[in-house]
Amino acid sequence: MSELIWNKVAAATLAALTILPFSAQIARADITFAVVGGMSGPFAKIGEEFKQGARGAVEQINADGGVLGQKLSFIVRDDECNVAKAEKIAEEIVQRKIPFVMGHLCSDASIAASSKYEKAGIIQISPSSTNPNYTDRGLKYAFRTTGRDDMQGFVIAEHILRNFKTKRLGILYEDSQYSKGVATATKRFLNQGGTQELFYMKAPAAPFDFSPVFKAIKTNKVNVVLFPGLPAPTIELAKQMKAARIRIRLIGSDSFSGIAFTKENRRHFDGFQFSFPPDPADDRRNKTITKKYKSEGYKPEAFTFYTYGAVQVWAQAVTKAGTLSAEAVSKALRSRKFNTVLGEISFDEKGDISNPGFVMYFFNKGKRYYLE
Numbered sequence: 001m002s003e004l005i006w007n008k009v010a011a012a013t014l015a016a017l018t019i020l021p022f023s024a025q026i027a028r029a030d031i032t033f034a035v036v037g038g039m040s041g042p043f044a045k046i047g048e049e050f051k052q053g054a055r056g057a058v059e060q061i062n063a064d065g066g067v068l069g070q071k072l073s074f075i076v077r078d079d080e081c082n083v084a085k086a087e088k089i090a091e092e093i094v095q096r097k098i099p100f101v102m103g104h105l106c107s108d109a110s111i112a113a114s115s116k117y118e119k120a121g122i123i124q125i126s127p128s129s130t131n132p133n134y135t136d137r138g139l140k141y142a143f144r145t146t147g148r149d150d151m152q153g154f155v156i157a158e159h160i161l162r163n164f165k166t167k168r169l170g171i172l173y174e175d176s177q178y179s180k181g182v183a184t185a186t187k188r189f190l191n192q193g194g195t196q197e198l199f200y201m202k203a204p205a206a207p208f209d210f211s212p213v214f215k216a217i218k219t220n221k222v223n224v225v226l227f228p229g230l231p232a233p234t235i236e237l238a239k240q241m242k243a244a245r246i247r248i249r250l251i252g253s254d255s256f257s258g259i260a261f262t263k264e265n266r267r268h269f270d271g272f273q274f275s276f277p278p279d280p281a282d283d284r285r286n287k288t289i290t291k292k293y294k295s296e297g298y299k300p301e302a303f304t305f306y307t308y309g310a311v312q313v314w315a316q317a318v319t320k321a322g323t324l325s326a327e328a329v330s331k332a333l334r335s336r337k338f339n340t341v342l343g344e345i346s347f348d349e350k351g352d353i354s355n356p357g358f359v360m361y362f363f364n365k366g367k368r369y370y371l372e
Contacts, residue, residue: 030070031324033314034098035307036089036113037105037128039078042232046105046128046258046303051076053127053300053307054102056289057315067315068322074102079113081106081230090116099123099324102310106230107131107178114142121326123333125314127306130254131181135350140330143347145310146277147356149178152253153185155358156226156275159371160186160251161193167249170199170222172213174229179203182228182253198222203229208236214244228253235259238268249273254358257302257368266366273371275358280305286341309342 035054039047058072066072077093079086086109093101094116101117101124104110110129117124118139125143126134132148160169169190173183187197198220204210217225225248229237234256241248249271256274279302280286286305293300314329316338321328337346346354360371 031067031072032098033072033074033100033102033311034077034093035074036077036079036086036093036101036103037109038081039076040080042230042235042260043081043105043258045231045260047078049301049303050103050105050127050307052293052298053304054311056293056300056304057308057311060289061311061315067318068324072311072315077103079104079109081109083108083112086110086113087116089113093117093122094120099326099329100314101125102127102307102314104129106176107134107181108176110134110142111177114139117141123314123317123326123329125310127303127310128254129178131177133177133181135352139351141326141351143313143333143351143353145306145313145342145345145353146254147358148352149181149253150185151356152275152358153182153187154189155360156182156186156251156253157189157193159273159275159360160190160224160226161195164224164249165193165195167224168220168222169195169197170201170217170220170225171197172201172203172225172227172229174203174233175205176230178255179228179230183226186226186228197226203227203233203237206232208233208240210237210240211244213237214240214246217246217248222248224249224251226251228255230255231258231260235265235268238272239265242268256363261366269363270365271362273360273362276361276368277302277306278357278359279368280309280341280343283341283343285343289341305341309340309345312340313338313345 035050037050054074062071077089079089090113105128107129110126111134118141123141127145130149132150171183173179199216252274254276257276281300317329317332320332333347337344348354361368362371
């Protein structure tokens with residue numbers, strides 16, 4: 001796989017980015033980290049946010065003098081949110097002694113790769129992996145700049161209990177740690193709040209025939225369905241719902257933010273509701289950064305900033321530690337606050353961000369709006 005070297009010397013805009021061999025990379029930058037996640041297919045939208053966020057952070061850090069007197073650059077790897085590919089990429093990163101991984105995107109991939117990074121002494125910061133198991137295993141080098149599924153589940157459940165308590169509810173989940181984690185957490189809080197789901201079932205695998213789900217919806221007269229699904233099955237579900245004239249309130253999770261809209265499908269998602277962290281693009285403190293991205297022809301979205309912030313905290317922790325040593329950097333990450341595009345953040349002993357937050361959104365005409 002080609003290695004993308006993103007830095008300010010190489011390009012002032014995304015259009016000028018160049019694919020270079022690893023030998024050229026060494027000549028152009030002293031410290032190289034890795035950006036890893038789903039970069040293609042249904043994950044391409046978020047993957048692009050990862051790359052753009054890392055690029056923006058690297059440009060800013062290098063303009064300010066770099067890290068330990070050295071410039072930063074990064075390589076990009078596409079794990080397609082696949083566990084086996086994530087592990088293979090992790091092995092390559094370990095072999096190359098890369099000190100920092102900004103990633104992975106999906107929880108299953110992050111969890112699979114984290115054991116290899118832990119053993120090798122590599123700092124990993126995910127801007128998007130929300131499954132609690134990622135940081136609940138006592139790892140020293142795993143961190144995240146997003147919240148956890150148990151918090152996300154609480155926010156979704158609270159929203160349902162407040163707005164749909166009298167409705168008939170069904171829960172659908174994918175066979176992944178991420179989807180099951182959100183569904184399980186939300187179900188627990190819903191049940192504690194007095195709402196019992198009428199079905200709790202696994203979504204079909206590719207090619208995504210949702211007819212059994214539609215049968216369960218009709219049989220149980222369900223009018224609200226929770227589905228923390230990844231983009232590919234969610235896009236297919238929306239398409240099949242429209243064709244089958246299924247009229248329900250579909251509620252999802254932060255994975256909905258990765259849906260790539262087209263002119264043909266954007267109205268399929270009207271009214272879909274979902275949880276997601278507050279969008280830093282709306283923060284006035286990021287106005288200058290947002291303006292710079294737009295001047296380069298790119299509209300930054302939430303994961304652009306969660307990636308940007310992940311790179312910032314690592315760079316600041318390295319500066320504080322005075323070394324790239326994972327042991328020292330890990331201690332720095334857990335012992336101070338960091339000024340980032342996400343605001344002032346810190347991490348707890350597990351490596352979770354100390355001030356996580358989720359809010360509810362809805363789609364209309366292919367655009368995302370705050371619901372509450």
